[in-house]
Amino acid sequence: MIRELIDSIKLTKKEQVISGYLEQEPDCVLQYNAKELAALIKVSAPTLIRFVQKLGFKGYSDFQVTYTQEKTMYDQMKNIRIDSKSSIRDVIETLPAIYDHVFKETRKLTRFESFVRTINYMLQAKQIDFYANDNNYSEVQSACLKLNTIGIKAQCFNTLNTAYIDNIDPRDILAFVVSHSGKNQTMVDAAYELRKKRIRVIAITGKIDPTLELVCNEALYIDSSSHHLPHHIMLYGLSIHYILDILVTSLYYKKYKE
Template identity: 20%
Template sequence: MIELKLREVKKDLSTKELKVAYFIIENTQALKNMSIQTLAKLNHVSTTTILRLCNKLGYKGFSDFKVDLIGSIPKKLNNEILQDDINLNDPLADVNSKVQAMEKSSIDETHSIVNIHALNNAIDLIINSQKIVIFGVGSSGLVGKELEYQLIKIKKDVNCHFDAHVTRSLISTLDKNDLVIIISHSGETPDCVELLKLADQSLVPSIAITKMGQSQISSLATFVLHTTSMEHASRLIPIRSKISQISVVNMLLTNLFIRQYDERLLLQTQNREKRKYPAKTTK
């Protein structure tokens, strides 16, 4: 499918775009764990060139292109594949190497698609909100709990529950001065969609952390922070989506802490240092 699309738009490609296109055709397998920065570096072009190529092929970005690319790669007709290119018979060192490649690729991809405007607005919403309710299902919920824990450090009134019914009750008490944060890789998780609809009805601002592309969640949220979208639905271990979500949360929190840094946070840092390296008593 990818090769067919490349042939169709070949006459519209610049010399640099054509170079990247031929590289993609010849290195399809290797491209699965390759970030846009790495692809650009190997071809001595800018990431903008690659994004233009993706656009001419009919994709919204590099993430959407990779999803289609991975889906077009012939799968082995056996039961030895765990996920991606990790084989059940792989030795421990090979598995570790492949997991590392997946994690690095997810981080690079996430940072390449970050929307600075949306990130800034999300930070402002968190700073100005009186109450915050966070919700996610499965591993997304665990990422939500980490976000909750960190926001407590700056004394935010924040709740993250795994129970959608409890979360629904909490959201029903919120107003325009509060905030709902939804974390969902697919962007179509039924509970997440319903909770966002409830927030919208109550005029409560919302932030969605979800994969690139159109979804119910991305259309309902006030601001959307995108994660990488190349994780296959059949994966057993959500390595890519979880790492991508954590990367977004880390960017969000680090910038938030910088804006909120004050004497109290400085004291927390100093006290933590004292507990770790207590002063030696002198005789």
């Protein structure tokens, strides 16, 4: 995720130097504090701090913790790969480890308070609407089926239906808008229009681009990193599935208790 954050922002010349050094010496963050690392890179400590804050971290310590976790996970996974030389047996044996990796990465992104609030919103809503397209649409279709099965009204759209939102009470609706990249313009526009109608909107999105998240009332994060193998589309689908199943399972048992 850190590499993708770096690739997603415009860097100054000094920040490019920092990025290049991290790429050449990937263990440096594990070994040095901010002042020591800045001296090695030949930049000032405040420049290094501004760089990590630009990536969305509170400070160097926060960056160091996340970097260490990602580096450890990368080292564990670097030999677990599926490629053109892999046999069917290799695929059978390797996929569970890759799936487990995706779930762990997603788990690290979860914020308990966000799930508590979202589940309470879902219990209060008379209707839950999902907005997604392409590969994400099948995931929300599955979630709708599960929710309707446990007595919660849910439906999904692949684009905004203006006639529909013009004729509903916004207090009755909770909307989820899904975009793994966070910058799918159709989904961003849908979230914006829903918010204009005073409908509460929850984003299910990656952390790389904040565009969708900034429009919504709440965000649940998925692992949208593209470094996973095999195809990352299948794997961020797993991440979305995991998030949706957390919601559905929690709702089932809350309703069961009632």
